[in-house]
Amino acid sequence: xxxxxxxxxxxxxxxxxxxxxxxxxxxxxxxxxxxxxxxxxxxxxxxxxxxxxxxxxxxxxxxxxxxxxxxxxxxxxxxxxxxxxxxxxxxxxxxxxxx
Amino acid sequence: xxxxxxxxxxxxxxxxxxxxxxxxxxxxxxxxxxxxxxxxxxxxxxxxxxxxxxxxxxxxxxxxxxxxxxxxxxxxxxxxxxxxxxxxxxxxxxxxxxxxxxxxxxxxxxxxxxxxxxxxxxxxxxxxxxxxxxxxxxxxxxxxxxxxxxxxxxxxxxxxxxxxxxxxxxxxxxxxxxxxxxxxxxxxxxxxxxxxxxxxxxxxxxxxxxxxxxxxxxxxxxxxxxxxxxxxxxxxxxxxxxxxxxxxxxxxxxxxxxxxxxxxxxxxxxxxxxxxxxxxxxxxxxxxxxxxxxxxxxxxxxxxxxxxxxxxxxxxxxxxxxxxxxxxxxxxxxxxxxxxxxxxxxxxxxxxxxxxxxxxxxxxxxxxxxxxxxxxxxxxxxxxxxxxxxxxxxxxxxxxxxxxxxxxxxxxxxxxxxxxxxxxxxxxxxxxxxxxxxxxxxxxxxxxxxxxxxxxxxxxxxxxxxxxxxxxxxxxxxxxxxxxxxxxxxxxxxxxxxxxxxxxxxxxxxxxxxxxx
Numbered sequence: 001x002x003x004x005x006x007x008x009x010x011x012x013x014x015x016x017x018x019x020x021x022x023x024x025x026x027x028x029x030x031x032x033x034x035x036x037x038x039x040x041x042x043x044x045x046x047x048x049x050x051x052x053x054x055x056x057x058x059x060x061x062x063x064x065x066x067x068x069x070x071x072x073x074x075x076x077x078x079x080x081x082x083x084x085x086x087x088x089x090x091x092x093x094x095x096x097x098x099x
Numbered sequence: 100x101x102x103x104x105x106x107x108x109x110x111x112x113x114x115x116x117x118x119x120x121x122x123x124x125x126x127x128x129x130x131x132x133x134x135x136x137x138x139x140x141x142x143x144x145x146x147x148x149x150x151x152x153x154x155x156x157x158x159x160x161x162x163x164x165x166x167x168x169x170x171x172x173x174x175x176x177x178x179x180x181x182x183x184x185x186x187x188x189x190x191x192x193x194x195x196x197x198x199x200x201x202x203x204x205x206x207x208x209x210x211x212x213x214x215x216x217x218x219x220x221x222x223x224x225x226x227x228x229x230x231x232x233x234x235x236x237x238x239x240x241x242x243x244x245x246x247x248x249x250x251x252x253x254x255x256x257x258x259x260x261x262x263x264x265x266x267x268x269x270x271x272x273x274x275x276x277x278x279x280x281x282x283x284x285x286x287x288x289x290x291x292x293x294x295x296x297x298x299x300x301x302x303x304x305x306x307x308x309x310x311x312x313x314x315x316x317x318x319x320x321x322x323x324x325x326x327x328x329x330x331x332x333x334x335x336x337x338x339x340x341x342x343x344x345x346x347x348x349x350x351x352x353x354x355x356x357x358x359x360x361x362x363x364x365x366x367x368x369x370x371x372x373x374x375x376x377x378x379x380x381x382x383x384x385x386x387x388x389x390x391x392x393x394x395x396x397x398x399x400x401x402x403x404x405x406x407x408x409x410x411x412x413x414x415x416x417x418x419x420x421x422x423x424x425x426x427x428x429x430x431x432x433x434x435x436x437x438x439x440x441x442x443x444x445x446x447x448x449x450x451x452x453x454x455x456x457x458x459x460x461x462x463x464x465x466x467x468x469x470x471x472x473x474x475x476x477x478x479x480x481x482x483x484x485x486x487x488x489x490x491x492x493x494x495x496x497x498x499x500x501x502x503x504x505x506x507x508x509x510x511x512x513x514x515x516x517x518x519x520x521x522x523x524x525x526x527x528x529x530x531x532x533x534x535x536x537x538x539x540x541x542x543x544x545x546x547x548x549x550x551x552x553x554x555x556x557x558x559x560x561x562x563x564x565x566x567x568x569x570x571x572x573x574x575x576x577x578x579x580x581x582x583x584x585x586x587x588x589x590x591x592x593x594x595x596x597x598x599x600x601x602x603x604x605x606x607x608x609x610x611x612x613x614x615x616x
Contacts, residue, residue: 004476008476009472012472012475012476012479013468013472015475015479016429016459016471016472016475017433017436017452017455017456017459018456018459018460018463018468018471018472019453019456019457019459019460020460020468021460024465024468027465028468028469028472031469031530032469032472032473032476034530034531035421035469035473035530035531035534036473036476038418038421038531039418039419039421039422039486039490040418040485040486041415041418042415042418042419042422042486042489042490042493043485043489044415045412045415045489045492045493045496047489047492047493047495047496050492050495050496051492051495052488052491052492052494052495053491053492053494053495053498053545054316054491055316055346055547056302056303056316056317056498056545056546056547056548056573057302057303057346057348057547057573059345059346062345062346064342072209072210076209077209077439079207079209080205080206080207080208080209080440080441081438081439081440082437082438082440082441082442082443083443089438089439091438091451092446092449092450092451092453092454093448093450093451094450094451095450
């Protein structure tokens with residue numbers, strides 16, 4: 001079983017969009033290593049022929065009638081936004097300087 | 100009995116007793132609500148069960164119930180006029196909802212969760228929002244960004260988690276009812292360590308619409324109370340099919356109130372009870388096990404047929420749970436992106452991605468970050484099959500263990516959690532030790548069936564509450580209510596009253612004034 005290195009935690013944090021600090025990398029590397037080696041015991045179970053369960057209730061294709069109903073107003077949707085302008089969500093720049 | 104007239108005495112009554120008095124016109128819902136608001140002002144500085152108290156909203160809801168009753172209308176529900184603490188994971192239109200997280204600090208939802216709507220329609224009075232581990236990740240409520248809740252039995256100990264606020268509000272007599280959510284034990288474990296009752300209904304039995312998503316295939320809202328009957332009454336108010344939740348079960352709510360009333364007769368002849376053999380031994384506090392064994396003897400004394408049942412895959416449930424749950428959480432919490440709601444930090448010309456990463460770093464606490472990274476790991480290519488995929492197979496095996504067990508018995512029993520309430524701070528730096536509090540509760544979440552925790556007694560070593568867990572098959576929730584109510588009646592009769600009435604350490608606690616049963 002792999003052990004979780006500091007570099008690997010940094011990679012996971014990047015994938016998960018978490019700007020973790022250097023100090024946190026040290027703490028999380030140790031803790032995640034302990035957790036991962038504990039939960040890795042699931043591999044001791046012989047389960048090659050066992051189908052996976054993703055959900056406790058086997059429901060498929062649950063539809064509602066396609067009926068128009070009231071949703072949020074523009075004002076309600078924007079009321080708790082970090083920033084809004086002209087009735088829209090205002091977001092930081094989404095392209096880099098060079099793009 | 101003499102009519103309780105003072106405010107403190109009103110907070111000692113059960114929800115069923117309060118409803119009976121309100122509906123008979125003996126006391127107003129407003130007075131009952133005011134009594135609980137008074138109690139909150141008196142003790143919540145010490146207990147910290149609430150993140151937000153909605154004084155005006157609660158009094159308005161109570162007055163509306165009083166006006167309808169005064170106009171000669173029938174009560175809207177069996178619980179109309181009764182106050183309740185709502186876990187801060189359910190959205191409440193116009194009332195702050197934080198999930199115990201900085202990232203949602205100050206967020207005021209523009210809509211009600213289905214559970215919230217049903218409570219309002221039933222005339223239940225929502226006192227405020229109960230404290231919880233951040234995004235329901237934890238077993239102690241220490242992960243709340245707004246500070247821990249204290250166990251009313253001992254303020255230096257945890258009230259369980261994630262629904263520690265909901266459970267503590269009941270044990271501190273701040274509310275007779277609460278709603279929690281149970282993803283891996285977050286209703287049952289807090290109930291066990293606070294001497295209260297907590298129910299995880301069958302998955303799909305209570306709508307998840309408006310419940311801020313943590314681990315969608317496991318999350319389930321459910322009732323918390325001081326008696327089994329009160330939990331059943333609340334179950335029938337919040338349960339039922341909801342077209343807004345595509346995983347909601349389209350069937351009638353199991354007859355849980357009738358089952359709780361039947362159970363109170365104390366006759367369990369013909370009921371087959373299975374003791375899960377895997378949930379004992381190393382890691383279990385002796386006082387928890389002796390309370391559990393005494394509870395099993397009580398069930399036998401009530402006529403139940405008790406057998407031992409082995410569920411060999413239950414020992415793999417905890418590791419499987421701690422792979423599936425973080426995996427789903429890492430995906431669900433991607434929505435906190437600093438764009439549409441919640442916190443935003445680190446602008447000043449930074450890119451959207453940089454703002455997102457800085458905001459999540461600032462807004463999430465350590466446990467949330469751990470779970471997100473653990474889930475990201477378990478779902479990443481190269482590790483997926485060995486971790487998430489394998490955990491899903493174990494999930495199948497856990498369900499098969501339940502199916503085989505329920506061929507032989509009607510319900511399964513175990514301790515709810517291996518120890519009594521542990522000291523605040525003891526496990527915060529040791530995540531696996533914290534996770535082991537969920538050892539006995541997670542199999543039910545993986546399989547999607549139902550379970551209840553009922554107080555079984557006080558542990559010999561420390562005098563702290565112990566919970567008896569009763570597990571039932573999916574959509575047979577009524578079975579555990581019957582067994583739980585029968586046990587509760589027998590325990591209360593033997594001990595001279597409800598266990599929680601002996602909760603000692605909250606300022607203002609009065610001596611037990613006879614049994615409420």
